[in-house]
Amino acid sequence: MADGKMMIETFRLTKMFKDFTAVDNVDLYVKEGEIYGLLGPNGAGKSTIIRMLTTLSRPTRGTARVAGYDIIREAEKVRGSVGMVSEKMIMYDRLTAYENLRLFGKLYNVPRKDLDDRISDLLKIVGMTKWSDTQIGKFSTGMKQRINVIRSLISMPRIVFMDEPTLGLDPQSTAEIRNFIKKLNEKDNLTIVLTTHIMNEADLLCHRIGLIDGGKIARTGAPTELKSSITDRGHTLVELDIMDAPHDAAEGFLSLEGVTSAAQKENIVKVIMSKENGFQNILDASSRMGLRLRNANVSQPTLEDVFLHYTGKAMVDQVKNRVPMAGHGPHRRSNSRTR
Ligand SMILES: Nc1ncnc2c1ncn2[C@@H]1O[C@H](COP(=O)(O)OP(=O)(O)OP(=O)(O)O)[C@@H](O)[C@H]1O
Ligand SMILES: [Mg+2]
The missing domain is CATH 3.40.50.300 (P-loop containing nucleotide triphosphate hydrolases)
Known part of the structure; x- marks a missing residue:
């Protein structure tokens, strides 16, 4: 690969x-x-x-x-x-799954003799064989999306x-x-x-x-x-769970020796710092700032931490619908500085 x-x-x-x-x-x-x-x-x-x-x-x-x-x-x-699964599904509700796929095959000039085999192979892959002759309009969103995905593959x-x-x-x-x-x-x-x-x-x-x-x-x-790129060169990620964290809690850590980034999401502050500057410094700084720690531990970076580190912005995970993203959401409280 x-x-x-x-x-x-x-x-x-x-x-x-x-x-x-x-x-x-x-x-x-x-x-x-x-x-x-x-x-x-x-x-x-x-x-x-x-x-x-x-x-x-x-x-x-x-x-x-x-x-x-x-x-x-x-x-x-x-x-x-190329094939394309677009954000918007363009399919005909009144046609069956099979008919929709066949229409697409024709549009892409798939040879007639190959088309039926291709459609049944693809339906099989997504477990939709038995729904082949059902109108798409009767499908759930998930079922429609399976058809939408295989539709992009009709032209091989x-x-x-x-x-x-x-x-x-x-x-x-x-x-x-x-x-x-x-x-x-x-x-x-x-x-x-x-x-x-x-x-x-x-x-x-x-x-x-x-x-x-x-x-x-x-x-x-x-x-x-x-993920490892943000903690390489002797750096580590410390996750702090702070009771009733003030919204600018991350900023206090940024000025510490050896800290390369600090980001906050509600009561969680994640600090990336050089290992040699020690965990104890973070704890000392927390108490100087009057922060009440519920928990503090070294943790593995997630992609969210990576995104924050390189862009300085929080990304909201698991967004179902189009809701405001980083910078516009009501819960955004993050600050980040990159090396
Ligand atoms: N046809 C257009 N005319 C003017 N602005 C556009 C057009 N298409 C996209 N944009 C703008 O370009 C930027 C990038 O849009 P794009 O749709 O590529 O973002 P995206 O990463 O796909 O976002 P999403 O997660 O919302 O789908 C946005 O600010 C958008 O408003
Ligand atoms: Mg988009």
Whole structure:
């Protein structure tokens, strides 16, 4: 997987809407067989990147190669190589699952003799065989999304783009869709690019992640690499649970020797500090600041900590619907400084 062919490579990919830069000089690559996740809050530019890579939107500057083709000069060839699971499902409620898939196959000129086999294989993968002749309108959101996902595979693309594939699904459907994504990737070594703003989704599914914020890639790497990157060079993450924490509790730690970042979410403050400066310093500082500690321990960084560290922003996890994200939410109390 890691030594695979280059399937996507972007070159200072940029998209502006009037004078607003939605995607800002993005350089990323995805190799064959990888599941690559674009992880970032609402408005970060994830969908815009995907729209450019699938030729639905033209870059303002820069370009990319997708499946070996230039997205501007060889757009037609790119379209022939990719599948797309878009945020909005465009399917016909009055047609059955089978009919919807067949319609799509025809649209993509899948040879007639292959189409039926392909549809039944795909229905089998997502456990929907027995629903083949049922109208889509009668399906739950989770069932519809399974059809929506396999629909992107009808044309046998080499790369599939999935924009928030689990958005708005209940926990069980979410788990199922994640399983199918894994299965599809493993079965055919399919390259998958997905967007999400759910930390543990990216952590669970993706071989590599691009953290994106304000149109820029803040950091890329495997989930484990990203997590260890914030505590490398002799640093450690200390998690403090503070009783009735004042909203500026994190700030007090930032001025301490050896502290590289401190972030707060309600009563939890996470401090990244050099090991040699010692746990005891943190405890002493807490008591100097008059903070009442309920608990303090060294903990393993999560992707959320990573995001906070590199962007200075908290990302709300497990957001079901479009609620205000970092910086706008009522609970945002975080401060972060990066090395
Ligand atoms: N057609 C457009 N015209 C003007 N602005 C746009 C357009 N499309 C996107 N934007 C803006 O570009 C920024 C990035 O949008 P984008 O949809 O790519 O974000 P996203 O990361 O997919 O967010 P979400 O998690 O909400 O889907 C946003 O500020 C958005 O308002
Ligand atoms: Mg989006």
